[in-house]
Amino acid sequence: MRNVTIIAALAFSLMLTGCTVSVDGDDYTTVSPDFNINEFFDGNVKAWGIVQDRSGKVMQRFIVDIDGRMENGTLILDESFDYGLGEGVNSRTWKIQSTGNGTYRGEAGDIVGTATGKEFGNAFNFQYEMDLPVDGSTYRVTFDDWFWAFNENAMMNRSYIRKFGLVMAEVTIFMQKQS
Template sequence: MSKLSQWAPRLLVVLGATFGLAACSVSIDGNDYKSIEPTFDINQFFNGQVRAWGIVQNRSGEVVQRFIVDIDGRIETGELILDETFTYGVGDGPKTRIWRIEQQAPGSFIGNAGDIAGPATGTAFGNAFNFRYEMDLPVDDTEYRVAFDDWFWAFDEQTMMNRSYIKKFGLVMAEVTIFMQRQE
């Protein structure tokens, strides 16, 4: 038996595992959205009343949460404040959250909320906005420190979509899909 035929099965297992792990991660390049209209302005969109409808899906695609979020946004001394109230149809989670978001430089933001571990960093990319942060996420009787890769895309001046990838060890463990609409 040749050395190649001895190593071939092992090589196939390693390659299969590598491709399998790569399929569990998501990599979005914000630069792809810089020239797409309409431009998403986080301060403009959230300054006022916004209603959002969302789901959380686990790794198997099962919907483990379904919720509505009412967001009362305002700008005070240059800081965007988002006062969020959650109502759950499936599953459970936080009832409220208050975000405080400040622009650091053109297209660069820092955000904080009570249940977020450390600051969230935000970057504007034309039509898209990316927020990255960590959170201690309760699951059953345990809490897990997870990373959120949170993407917003503007549809028009009144509507946008949000897609969050919840990651542990760089692998996507759950996905959140939210549609948001400004309220008059």
């Protein structure tokens, strides 16, 4: 009976491990091109994205128009969302500031507290909490938001939405600077 308990505990641990994602930013410090959040978002950016639940089912499909600008050392991102599938926030305004040494802090109206960010060469990581409305209920979740530059005009964003440390949903967004 003891062996069955140990095997069950190991199987459960492996199952939980399969529900987690861990990106190591240090893997991208020497990858080109460098991603500069202030330069990329200074101007108009168009984004296309999806949200998938744990099973991989697409729950939301959306387009985002982002109007970015620098004001007194603060990056302001005015985001407008248009949903082709599902529902969500219609707009969000981020205010992001460098805190030195490749680190950042950010705030938005629907973000709990302050987001923290860090540059990793080709990548940028943003982490924050949000009270996320889902089907009439609200859940406090954490976002582990990763951005990777393709070139100076295109990048990809992958967000891992966690509850109790487990990935509950994933967001994939492609972004392109507009002329």
